[in-house]
Amino acid sequence: MSLLQSTQFRPDPSANATRRALIRTWPEFQNPAAWLVALILVIMPLIANGFFLIEIFATTLILGVIALSLMFLAGYGGMVSLMQLTIAGFAGYMVAVFGVSGNANISLGWPWWLATPMALALATLFGTLGGALAVRTEGIYTIMITLAIGAAFYYFTNQNWAIFNGHTGINTVATPHFWGVDWRADIAFYYVTLGVAAICYFAVQYVSRAPFGLALQGVRDNPRRMAALGFNPNAHRIAAYAFAAFIAALGGVLQVWNYRQISPGSVSVGACIDVLIIAVVGGITRPIGPFIGALIFVLLRTFALDVLIKFGLDGNRFRLLIGLGFLAIVFWSSDGVIGLWDRWRRRSASWTQRSGGGRHG
């Protein structure tokens, strides 16, 4: 009774405190633009037809998830890993190998609810082992070692016929089908990718503010001081690789369900570098960056051909355009499109302030 009374009499401070704590943990909830974007994404199937829904938005979300794992490592851990796509591709291969596919001599034919967790677990293990290898050295070496891992995996899938079926890859991979819904049908699949992307986004956002994420950022800024404080820098780094590997693996599973096939081309060195480009162009300081980068990349990849031809240029020079755009971003804005946007907002804000002040004076 007294308990009830006390809650009745002093409801405001505690409610306020929880609300403030909620806002401190999830600042997005106060941003009207974030709500607008979320609303548009949820009602997207009403706006876009099948082509745009899958080829543009679902693909963007999948690539965004894979690039998000790189953003987590690079932005919060200071480790630029080029093997995130390799982990995703490994997860995709594992789905195809353990699940059902057109290559009956390779696939084990497990149901999807068994094959998918297995693929996620194995890919996470793969990424953790790769990370444990990469943290043996520091800084710029990380790029080299992870690139070597990625390239070795690409050549291995090309050579190996017993598990990876050589350069033809594995085709007609089965997708989940339960509760009377075909989850690879356009609208259902879009919501699956949107759900996974949202979970990954908020998970990264949450971890970045959790004690582990803060310690990781400390390790990024000054590993020696963190070690002196009693933290184990390498353990934090490997844990970060494990977390990022799980996110990349989720993206990889979605990707293999999207294309229904996987081949060495999906894990080529160029594709690994594309993920880096996506993350860097979007911006590696905040989790929203990779999704913006992925949208730009997918739009360019899909429409560059038509646009280039319209301007009377050779349509096959799409990669040249991507490369030059990437160079421009690296040259002029170290934190990508987000950085440009922030700078533009700050400049316009200071400009209005100055002009406002001038009027008052």
Add this chain to the structure above:
Amino acid sequence: MARFIERHPAWALIVIIAVAVLLWLVFAIWPPGLEAAIGRKRVFLNAVLNGITLGGLYFLVASGFTLIFGLMRNVNLAHGSLYLFGGYIGYAISTWTGSWILSFIVAFIAAALVGVILQLAVFRRMEGQDLRQTMVTIGLSIVFADLMLWVFGGDFYQVQTPSWLIGPVQLPLLTAIKSSGEPVYLQYPLVRLVIFAASVVIGVAMWLALNRTRIGMIVRAGVDDRDILAATGVRIQLVFVLVFALGAGLAGIAGVVGGTFQSLSPGEDTRFLLASLVVVIVGGMGSIPGAALGAVIIGLAEQLGSVYIPTYAIVVTFLIMVVVLALRPQGLLARR
């Protein structure tokens, strides 16, 4: 050498046994039991020689890479593009003039010029920002790859071997004894041996230039401490440009060699970038002898692997890298 044996007796023993076994496999006439177990000796010898000569090619690519990294801390991921560019230039020159030697010279100069332009126009502006420089080299490699695809298309090219180098040569290595008691010697393509000898000469010349000349002394001092060297009044930017030109030029030469040994096509840039990365990780960053050792190890592993375990050959290369990183993260011959 003596110090290494003193400090790591167990490792020294393993290395000595491995070298002894290899020498025995190369020079002895194999007993029939061994031939039954792992195949003919001729196949093995060919794989070993292919591996060593491939190692020579890898050394040419990786030595430039490691030199640039050692001095400027610039991980040049466009190094594979310089290799392919040199190869295409060499191919164009050799088909145009018919001179194989000239194609080397022009490829060296062309690749070195690209290197100079890169250093002056790009990397000089972002000195000390390792990550940004690396990102720029990634962007450049994409742009170069697409430009070369534009100009040369997706075809395979092979640089014509000059007539005086065509054909096999008999080596004083026994492969078998015929039933009539007549010894059988190994036949091996002359061009590969000549190119291997040339890469050894280049390696020795580089070692001499680094260790016995004034400019080499400056470069070594720059590898150790760039800032103090600049403070002593050395025109370090000039040294950077020279080293970058040399590294890029070596990649260009390697491109012509690769175009003669194998073939040139889009995708070769990535292959040789990977090779130089692994060679340099295994051998030790910034160390020329390390690049030589790593190149021979990786070349041998690749060729022996592709003969004896064809579908897992790349895994052997990769495992070597993993073992080296686990036991000696700085590389086999790095000083730190």
